[in-house]
Amino acid sequence: MEDVAAAKRRAGRSAAATVDDGAVVGLGTGSTAAAAIRALGDRVDAGLDVVGVPTSYQSRTVAAAAGIPLAEIGDRDRVDVAIDGADEVAGGDAIKGGGGAHTKEKIVATAADRVLLVVDERKVVDRLTAPVPLAVVPAARGTVATRVAAMGGEPTLRAAEHKDGPVVTDDGNLLIDAAFGPIEAPATLAASLSEVPGVVEHGLFVGVADELHVGTTDAVTVSQL
Ligand code: A5P
Numbered sequence: 001m002e003d004v005a006a007a008k009r010r011a012g013r014s015a016a017a018t019v020d021d022g023a024v025v026g027l028g029t030g031s032t033a034a035a036a037i038r039a040l041g042d043r044v045d046a047g048l049d050v051v052g053v054p055t056s057y058q059s060r061t062v063a064a065a066a067g068i069p070l071a072e073i074g075d076r077d078r079v080d081v082a083i084d085g086a087d088e089v090a091g092g093d094a095i096k097g098g099g100g101a102h103t104k105e106k107i108v109a110t111a112a113d114r115v116l117l118v119v120d121e122r123k124v125v126d127r128l129t130a131p132v133p134l135a136v137v138p139a140a141r142g143t144v145a146t147r148v149a150a151m152g153g154e155p156t157l158r159a160a161e162h163k164d165g166p167v168v169t170d171d172g173n174l175l176i177d178a179a180f181g182p183i184e185a186p187a188t189l190a191a192s193l194s195e196v197p198g199v200v201e202h203g204l205f206v207g208v209a210d211e212l213h214v215g216t217t218d219a220v221t222v223s224q225l
Contacts, residue, residue, distance in 0.1 A: 028084025041066025097133025097203030140198020
């Protein structure tokens with residue numbers, strides 16, 4: 001586990017090192033994005049001038065503790081660079097939303113000139129296979145589950161771990177994890193999921209990322225996507 005944590009820190013530091021002075025930086029959610037945020041905070045301590053745009057309660061908290069000046073995406077129309085983690089990455093596509101923050105993560109990433117994904121090597125796969133998180137309006141939880149099943153998926157309402165009942169996102173939505181097995185055509189599935197009434201956002205990020213920073217136990221590899 002310590003190896004994985006070190007790999008995440010390496011990926012985070014690598015992405016944070018590319019941020020230019022004066023940049024507006026989208027701050028992703030999750031443990032690897034948090035490593036990047038802390039590394040960016042170290043650069044702010046050393047004099048870097050940036051504004052961070054958080055994607056969740058968690059990233060706002062980590063960034064504030066790291067001393068990064070913050071703005072809200074609702075007050076911005078663009079971002080210079082977004083740094084975020086992923087649950088799986090295959091080529092230029094990713095599945096996000098393991099932390100339930102993919103709606104705001106997608107808003108921020110698609111407003112960014114450059115999107116850097118930071119992952120440890122376990123996340124890199126040949127084909128996306130993980131369940132696709134869906135942020136769902138609470139009243140649509142039944143109808144969305146039915147539509148997912150009709151599309152050949154297996155829907156699971158995400159249960160909270162330290163609360164009875166479901167996870168409720170920062171935006172007040174529920175999460176349905178939709179398992180489709182290996183995804184042959186991510187863009188086609190993404191388009192279909194976007195059409196389901198009550199789905200606020202799905203966790204397929206198709207062609208959104210520009211650069212991938214993969215941390216291993218002793219190195220980082222950076223590739224253009
Ligand atoms: C948050 O909703 C997610 O998109 C995360 O970015 C993703 O789950 C990766 O998190 P870890 O870096 O903690 O694995």
